[in-house]
Amino acid sequence: MELDNAITNRRSIRKFKPELLKKEHIEAILDAGNKAPSAKNIQQWRFHVFQGEAKDKFAKFCLREFGKKEDHPDVNPYAKNSFKVMDQAPVNILIYNAQPMPFPAKPDIQSVSAAIQNMLLKAYDLGLGSLWICDILYVEDEVNEYLKTDMQLLAAIAFGYADSTPRDIRKLTVEDVTVWHE
Ligand SMILES: Cc1cc2nc3c(=O)[nH]c(=O)nc-3n(C[C@H](O)[C@H](O)[C@H](O)COP(=O)(O)O)c2cc1C
DSSP states (O other): OHHHHHHHHOOBOOOBOSOOOOHHHHHHHHHHHHTSOOGGGOOOEEEEEEEHHHHHHHHHHHHHHHHTTTTSTTSOTTHHHHHHHHHHSSEEEEEEEOSOSSSOHHHHHHHHHHHHHHHHHHHHHTTOEEEEEOGGGGGHHHHHHHHTOOSEEEEEEEEEOBOSOOOOOOOOOHHHHOOOOO
């Protein structure tokens, strides 16, 4: 039942209270991600956690680097909001794929995505809001240089106590997305 509640009611949160998160809550979220299934049990996810001053510095860096490219015609004009959410949230976690590329990438990306979804559901279970952010990929090279890593950045997640209630959105029905063969 609790799982049903989290699956049904988890929503993307884009406004957070400034309140800091308990370290044990962040650890529980990381633990949930780390328990995900993975292709060949490689457990290819890697996490970088930013909080406190390190988060402020990192999020400002991302906003600044994104600002250098936001006028490019290929850049989604709404992406800046994702960087503002990262700046506002008390915790940012970066999610990496540790498998070297090129390698058949789909199983690795699916494995890391499973970890991300576990983390979002665990956050909800703890009374926290979250936002899965792929707009971070606009500054992928800059972030990798910041962290001195050559792993594959897949996403950022912003976490915090929700300070907004998301408006209702239309979700497709199972009938919309399913073909039965029987
Ligand atoms: C792979 C992926 C990437 C996403 N990237 C972003 C993002 O960069 N910025 C953002 O505001 N939301 C992002 N989202 C959140 C989606 O917009 C959101 O999940 C979708 O609108 C459905 O809303 P819900 O999460 O409230 O159900 C992303 C979600 C997924 C699964």
